[in-house]
Amino acid sequence: MLKSLKLTALAAAVALSSMAYSAPSVAQDVEFLIGPNGVRIRTADFCERNPNDRRCRAYVDRHRDRFTGPDRNYRMPRKGRYGRQCDSSDALNKARDMGIRRAEVVRANDRRITVQGVRRGDRIRVTFGRDGNCSVLR
Incomplete structure (x- = not known):
């Protein structure tokens, strides 16, 4: 009985010690824009600081196909x-x-x-x- 308790305690200790602390992902904080103007780096809060910038109006709400910019009632044109x-x-x-x-x-x-x-x-x-x-x- 004592041997099975020792093995259970050892297994629990190994399981708890092998768990890695998972930090939240911060991959969405930085955007790398590659285009004809070269490579640019933009932080995620760029559109929060500049809501009227034309580049920020192009962000689309995934479920409604609407702009998430200042004018939410403008319907995005449907083009292929x-x-x-x-x-x-x-x-x-x-x-x-x-x-x-x-x-x-x-x-x-x-x-x-x-x-x-x-x-x-x-x-x-x-x-x-x-x-x-x-x-x-x-």
Whole structure:
């Protein structure tokens, strides 16, 4: 009995001594900006000190697609990569490339385009995103 208590105490001591103290990560305090102007270093509180700077307005709230700058009611323009956006003709061309015959646009809004047609004898609906390459949503 005494031997098992000793082994348990030893195991607990080894487990507690091997735990490393985990310090909070501070990797978000510094940003390295690499671009045509060279390499620049910016601290995270830059936008707190300069809220009206044009570079700070480009920060986007991840869940709402809105600017987190001073004017929160301004809706960010929806453009795809390189300033391009998928339109209905791009979606129809991609649907035809996927093998959908008699493709037609059924519904289109600012986020997606739905195309309906026939493939292998069955009616099919495909929804494309508005990003630059018309990604297939479902």
